[in-house]
Structure formats: structure tokens, C-alpha cells
Amino acid sequence: MSGGGHVTKSAMKPANPMVYIVDDDAGVREALDSLLTSAGMGVVACASTRDYFRAPKPDVPSCLILDVGLPDGGGIELQRQLRTEDHPPIIFLSGASDIPTTVRAIKAGAVDFLTKPCRKADLLAAIETAIAQDCQVRAERAERMRLKHRHSCLTPREREVLPLVVGGLLNKQAAAKLGISETTLQIHRGRVMRKMEADSLAQLVRMASMLALPLPLTKSH
Amino acid sequence: MRNPPAWLAGVCGSLEVSTDPVHDSQTTASQPPHAMTMRELIASIAHEVNQPLAAIVANADACLSWLGTDQPDLAHVREAAKRIIRDGYRASAVLSSIRALLKTSGPAMSELNLNQVIRDILELMRNELSRYDVVLQIDLCKQLGGVWGNRIQLQQVLINLIKNAIESMSDSVVRPLLVRVSTAIQGELAVVAVEDSGSGFDAVAAEQMFEPFFTTKREGTGVGLSICRSIVEAHGGVLCATRKESPGSVFQFTVPLIHPPISTQN
Numbered sequence: 258m259s260g261g262g263h264v265t266k267s268a269m270k271p272a273n274p275m276v277y278i279v280d281d282d283a284g285v286r287e288a289l290d291s292l293l294t295s296a297g298m299g300v301v302a303c304a305s306t307r308d309y310f311r312a313p314k315p316d317v318p319s320c321l322i323l324d325v326g327l328p329d330g331g332g333i334e335l336q337r338q339l340r341t342e343d344h345p346p347i348i349f350l351s352g353a354s355d356i357p358t359t360v361r362a363i364k365a366g367a368v369d370f371l372t373k374p375c376r377k378a379d380l381l382a383a384i385e386t387a388i389a390q391d392c393q394v395r396a397e398r399a400e401r402m403r404l405k406h407r408h409s410c411l412t413p414r415e416r417e418v419l420p421l422v423v424g425g426l427l428n429k430q431a432a433a434k435l436g437i438s439e440t441t442l443q444i445h446r447g448r449v450m451r452k453m454e455a456d457s458l459a460q461l462v463r464m465a466s467m468l469a470l471p472l473p474l475t476k477s478h
Numbered sequence: 479m480r481n482p483p484a485w486l487a488g489v490c491g492s493l494e495v496s497t498d499p500v501h502d503s504q505t506t507a508s509q510p511p512h513a514m515t516m517r518e519l520i521a522s523i524a525h526e527v528n529q530p531l532a533a534i535v536a537n538a539d540a541c542l543s544w545l546g547t548d549q550p551d552l553a554h555v556r557e558a559a560k561r562i563i564r565d566g567y568r569a570s571a572v573l574s575s576i577r578a579l580l581k582t583s584g585p586a587m588s589e590l591n592l593n594q595v596i597r598d599i600l601e602l603m604r605n606e607l608s609r610y611d612v613v614l615q616i617d618l619c620k621q622l623g624g625v626w627g628n629r630i631q632l633q634q635v636l637i638n639l640i641k642n643a644i645e646s647m648s649d650s651v652v653r654p655l656l657v658r659v660s661t662a663i664q665g666e667l668a669v670v671a672v673e674d675s676g677s678g679f680d681a682v683a684a685e686q687m688f689e690p691f692f693t694t695k696r697e698g699t700g701v702g703l704s705i706c707r708s709i710v711e712a713h714g715g716v717l718c719a720t721r722k723e724s725p726g727s728v729f730q731f732t733v734p735l736i737h738p739p740i741s742t743q744n
Contacts, residue, residue, distance in 0.1 A: 281609060282529045284565050288536035291558050295543035305611075326525070326609070352528045373532035377539040 274388045275299040275319035277345065279309045279335070282324070285373070289322065296381060306335045318345075318395060320368070320387035325351040325358060333358065336365050343398065346387035350375065397467075404464050407453050415452070418445040422458070423465040424472040434473075526572040526605055530565035537562045575601045589736060590627045592661055592668050593618040599636045600659065610644050610655065617660035625668050625733040627713050632733070635706045635717075639672040639729045642702065646676030646727065656726075666738035667715065671730035678721045687719060706731075 276298050280286045286302045293300045299317070303309040309321075321344065323332035336347055349362050349370045359370045368390060369383035411419065414435075421431035432442040455461040465472070537558045544554040575598055596618065600607075607614050640657060647655045656675040661668060679687065688707045703717075710717040715732040722728055 282533070284533035284561065284568065285529055285536065287561055288533040288540060288558070288565075291554060291561075292536050292540035292543060295540050295547075295554065352525050352532075373528055374535035375532070377536075377543070 273297060273299040273317065274384075274391075275301065275315060275317050275345075276384060277301045277303060277309060277312065277319060277321045279303045279306060279321065279332070280324040280350065281305060281326075285324075292377065292380075293384075298384070306338075309335070318388050318391045320345045320384055320391060321347045322384075323347055323349050325349055325362070333362060333365075336362065336367065340365065343394075346390045346394075348380075348383045348387055401467055404453070404468050408468055408470075410452055411449060415445050415449045418442065419449050419453075419461075419465065420470050420472050422446055422449065423462045423470075426473070522602065522606060523572065523576060526602075527569050529605075530569040530572075533565045534562050534569075537565070571601070587626050587628050589624040590629055590632070591622075592625055592627075592632070592670060592733065593622055595629055595632055596636060596659060596661065596670070599633050599640070603637065603640055606641075607644065607657065610648070611653075612644055612647070612657050613654040615656065615658040615660075617658065619661045619663060621739070622661050622663060622668055622735075623739070624736045625713075626736055627733055628709075631709045632713070635709050635731065636670070636672070638702045638706050642729070643672050643674035643676070643727075646674050646678075650676055652725070663735070663739060664732065666735055667732040668735050669730055669732050671728055673722065673726060673728045675724070675726040678725055678727045679719070688717070 276293050278286055278289050278293075278300060280289070280302075281304055283304070286304065290300045290302045299315075301312050303312055323335060325332045332349060339347075346368045347362075347366070349359075349367050350373055351358070351370065352373050362370055368387040371379055371383060408416070408419075417435060418431065421434060426434070428439050428442055428446070432439045435442065449455075450461060453461060453464055455464060541555050541558045541562075544551050544558065596616075600614065600616065636659075640659070643657045644655075652675065654675075656673070658671070658673040660671050660673075662671070663669070688703050707717045710731040710733070714734050717729070717731040719727055719729050
């Protein structure tokens with residue numbers, strides 16, 4: 258089998274959502290490829306998880322249709338490997354679904370678990386859900402990137418001020434902690450708000466949580 | 479999991495009958511030794527038939543979908559229809575190989591073409607082999623004559639040896655994973671060899687591997703090879719294992735030929 262997956266022509270249109278099929282059965286692969294292509298989707302058909310990792314991944318909303326009983330480790334194993342990185346939502350296809358495997362897959366975040374042969378309507382519905390989920394994840398990821406960039410534009414001092422402010426410290430307390438005057442702290446705080454493009458403290462708090470900034474331990478009174 | 483269809487129950491029954499003599503000799507086994515192999519075989523058959531069916535359904539859906547547009551793309555429709563035909567034959571071929579299994583059910587011995595027995599089993603295990611990325615080499619001796627034997631039992635031996643070969647390479651990082659199945663004539667005997675490119679076995683395993691309940695596998699029962707040896711010996715042959723120079727092992731068994739070729743040596 259050729260490496261890198263087989264990309265159909267429609268996959269080149271960037272606007273189309275992309276569906277990755279990973280199935281070791283060539284017959285099933287070709288059939289799903291044709292079916293999804295006819296539904297206007299971009300399709301990358303892979304014979305193995307190795308092919309999937311090698312396949313080019315255009316930056317569009319996508320999802321992954323995984324055969325449970327794959328060689329080189331199986332679909333569930335691939336799902337485990339993928340957990341550590343950004344990957345499209347997974348829909349499992351299985352010859353005979355057994356309950357423990359299904360539960361494990363869904364618990365590990367699979368969107369759906371379909372049994373072969375599966376109905377077109379079920380498959381398309383699962384793909385729609387998965388693509389919608391991916392769109393949301395991508396939007397959040399893009400937002401996080403923007404915030405990271407803004408955060409990187411802060412001065413070292415402003416980066417010290419930010420967690421203290423969102424950590425709920427009063428200006429006076431924060432200033433004391435950094436050994437600066439309250440007026441100076443207020444100036445820094447104003448700059449932080451402007452550079453982070455936050456309209457309110459609440460928004461700044463939300464940004465800090467998206468950036469997963471370590472907050473100072475505030476003593477409870 | 480759904481119940482197996484009725485026609486598979488037939489295969490089960492005949493296999494159980496056919497392995498009974500062997501089972502009786504293994505009175506210490508708490509579970510019939512063939513039970514696991516049988517379940518695996520059924521799962522494998524179910525999978526082999528379900529895959530083409532899944533493909534047929536998806537292809538037919540694709541056909542309708544391509545036809546449903548304002549200007550149907552007939553090339554796509556034609557391709558999908560061709561795939562339906564191909565997959566239909568594929569499912570049928572699986573059933574034919576089952577039928578071949580059924581035909582000679584029963585414990586009776588008959589004249590067998592060992593090469594054909596091997597080809598039938600390899601067809602059944604094709605998916606299993608490709609699942610593990612195994613490259614199969616088949617080297618069957620054309621001059622090999624008939625042997626007197628029980629088809630089902632000899633098929634069980636072959637399944638066992640091939641599965642062992644695949645499993646012995648499961649941790650191997652060297653590619654390709656190679657399984658070579660060959661037949662040859664050695665005097666008055668037909669020799670069947672199953673070679674793998676796995677890690678081989680150590681001296682301890684060499685001594686004990688034919689003992690009941692000896693296993694190096696995490697989920698093995700350790701009865702496979704001892705059963706195989708009983709079957710082969712019941713056929714008047716010998717089953718033995720050797721390590722190869724290059725990594726891997728060779729399991730080979732002999733079965734007397736009905737009409738041995740006139741010996742040129744001796």
C-alpha cells in the first residue's frame with residue numbers, strides 16, 4: 258500500500274471539510290471514499306495508522322473515521338496515541354461492536370461508534386457532529402493562539418502583574434507583593450488590559466484561564 | 479456479539495466431532511482445546527463476510543448519491559457498481575472456502591491433496607495475515623502426491639502453526655514480517671514447513687514447547703502444539719521445530735505419501 262494516504266481531488270478544495278478514513282480493508286475504504294466524496298466531502302483514505310500519520314493534513318475542519326480492528330495496534334490504540342496531540346474528532350467503525358470496546362472508545366472521547374454495515378444517514382449525521390465539534394475546537398485553539406501572542410507582547414513586569422490582578426488581589430496587596438507603589442501598579446494594570454484587549458476584569462480572568470496561567474496562591478481569610 | 483448464523487454452527491459441529499479423538503487423549507484439559515481456535519475461526523469468517531457486505535452497502539449508497547445529483551457523474555456510478563460486483567464475489571469466495579471445510583467433515587480419513595488443504599487454509603487466513611502486515615510466501619511442491627489424512631485435523635495443525643508464526647513476530651521491528659509455507663517430498667514422506675522471521679525460541683522452549691500447557695504467549699493456553707503433535711503422530715508423521723540461522727523458526731511436519739516416488743537414493 259502506498260504511504261501517505263490517497264487524496265481525492267475534492268480534498269484540494271480548502272472550504273470542504275476533510276474526512277480521514279483509516280481502514281485496512283481496501284473494499285471498505287474505496288466504498289466509503291466514494292460515498293463521502295459524493296456527499297461533497299474531501300476524503301483521505303488510509304490503509305493503516307502509519308499511512309494516517311504520514312498523510313498531509315490541510316488546515317480545515319476534519320474528522321477521523323477509524324476501523325476498530327486495525328493492524329498495527331488497532332483503532333483504540335491509535336485513539337490512545339492521539340490523545341496527547343491535537344487531532345480531529347473520531348468516529349469508530351466496527352464489524353461487531355462489543356459493549357466494553359464501545360464504552361472505552363466513547364469514554365476516551367469518540368464522537369460515535371457505528372457498526373458495519375452502517376446506514377448512510379447515521380454516518381453522515383456522525384460526521385456532521387464531529388465536524389461541528391472540530392470547528393469549535395479549532396475556534397478555541399485560534400483564540401488561544403491570539404491570546405498567547407498578546408501575552409507575549411507584555412513586558413516582564415506586566416506579566417508579573419497579570420496573575421496577581423486576575424488572582425483577586427487588591428491593587429494595594431499586589432503592589433506590596435511586587436514592592437512597587439499602588440499608582441505604578443495601576444499603570445501596569447491599565448497597560449495589561451489594553452495589550453490583552455480585555456474590556457473588563459472578568460474578560461481578563463477568562464483569558465488567563467484559557468492561557469492556563471499559574472495564579473498566585475491567595476490565602477483564604 | 480450476535481449469534482453466529484446456522485451454517486456456521488454446522489462447521490462447529492463437524493469440527494468438534496472431528497477433533498474428539500484428540501480431545502479424549504487430553505483428558506487433563508479443563509476446556510476442549512479446539513474451542514478457542516473455533517471461536518477465532520468463526521470471528522474471522524464473520525469478519526471476512528461482513529467486510530464485503532459493509533463495502534457493498536456503502537457502494538450502493540454511493541451509487542444512489544452520485545445518481546441523485548442534477549447531472550449524475552456516471553463514471554463514479556459505474557465504478558461503484560463494479561465494486562459491488564467484486565465485493566459480492568469476495569463474500570462468496572469466503573463461503574466457498576467454508577463449504578470446502580464442510581465437505582470432508584467427520585473423523586474419517588481420506589486421500590488428501592496437501593497442497594490444496596494448505597491453499598484453502600491460507601485463503602481463510604488471508605485477512606489475518608494482512609492484518610498483521612505479514613508477507614506470505616507459498617512454495618508448494620507440484621509433484622507432491624496424495625496423503626491419507628483427516629482434512630480438518632490437518633487444517634487445525636496448519637492454522638495453529640501459522641498463528642504461532644504470526645504471533646512469534648508480534649514484537650518484531652524488522653520488516654518484512656515473513657511467513658513461508660512450503661511442501662516438499664522427503665523419501666516416502668510429504669513435508670510441510672511453516673517458517674517465520676520472528677525471534678525464534680530459546681533452548682528451554684525447544685525442550686518443552688510440545689508439552690501440554692507450555693506457552694510463551696501472554697494469552698496462550700499452551701495446548702496448541704501438543705495437540706498438533708498428537709494429530710501429526712496419529713497420521714504417522716512427526717512434528718518438529720528448528721531454529722533458523724537468520725532470526726526465526728521453522729515448524730515442520732511429515733505425513734506419509736500414499737504413492738511415494740521411486741527412491742533415487744537409499
